Amino acid sequence: MSETYTDGQGTAGIAKTTKTSNLKITDNEISIFVNEYGQQTPILVIAKCKLDDIEYAALYDTTTQKRYVVEIVRVKGDIKEFRDLDSDSQDEEWAVISNFFLKQKVYEKHRIDGWIQNTALRQKLSLGKSPVTQTKMRRYVDGRNG
Numbered sequence: 466m467s468e469t470y471t472d473g474q475g476t477a478g479i480a481k482t483t484k485t486s487n488l489k490i491t492d493n494e495i496s497i498f499v500n501e502y503g504q505q506t507p508i509l510v511i512a513k514c515k516l517d518d519i520e521y522a523a524l525y526d527t528t529t530q531k532r533y534v535v536e537i538v539r540v541k542g543d544i545k546e547f548r549d550l551d552s553d554s555q556d557e558e559w560a561v562i563s564n565f566f567l568k569q570k571v572y573e574k575h576r577i578d579g580w581i582q583n584t585a586l587r588q589k590l591s592l593g594k595s596p597v598t599q600t601k602m603r604r605y606v607d608g609r610n611g
Contacts, residue, residue: 479557479560479561479564480564482557482561483561483564483565483568486516486561486565487516487517488514488515488516488561488562488565489514489515489516490512490513490514490569490571491513491514491515491520492512492513493511493512493513493569493571494598495509495510495511495576495577495580495598496509496510496597496598496599496600497509497510497597497598497599497600498510498524498599498600498602499599499600499601499602500602501602501603501604502604503601505599507526507527507528508524508525508526508527509524509525509526509527509577509580509581510522510523510524510600511523511524511525511571511572511576511577512566512569512571513537514562514565514566514569516562519536520536520537520539521534521535521536521537521562522534522535522536522537522547523566523571523572524547525572525577527581532572533549534550534559534562534563534566535547535548535549535550536548536550540603543601543602543603544600544601544602544603545602545603546602547602550562584597
């Protein structure tokens with residue numbers, strides 16, 4: 466029995482849509498997510514992709530080991546927010562993007578664990594002087610960078 470989404474498209478349809486869509490990986494370098502207050506979070510941005518003019522990110526929570534797919538909202542080129550794809554009208558969008566990231570194997574556990582281990586080791590060996598790759602969110606107040 467196949468899973469059904471709001472438009473009645475099952476898993477076979479999702480796979481076909483993923484295959485025929487023009488999704489492209491734009492970045493598959495793992496980075497730590499830094500919030501708008503400059504604080505590192507337990508979230509890793511493990512890949513980004515783009516479909517038309519919409520950018521998506523694959524996130525991994527190092528605390529819970531959960532994986533997420535979100536839309537990236539940018540203002541003047543900076544990340545302003547991550548928008549969850551959790552409404553009923555976005556079921557197909559979520560399924561296609563999730564399927565794409567899974568097919569690209571961005572969530573491979575050994576890849577993520579290896580990055581964490583190598584980053585920790587590099588920090589220890591450099592006495593904290595080696596920069597860790599970060600994805601930063603910018604804070605905007607009344608349309609201004611603040």
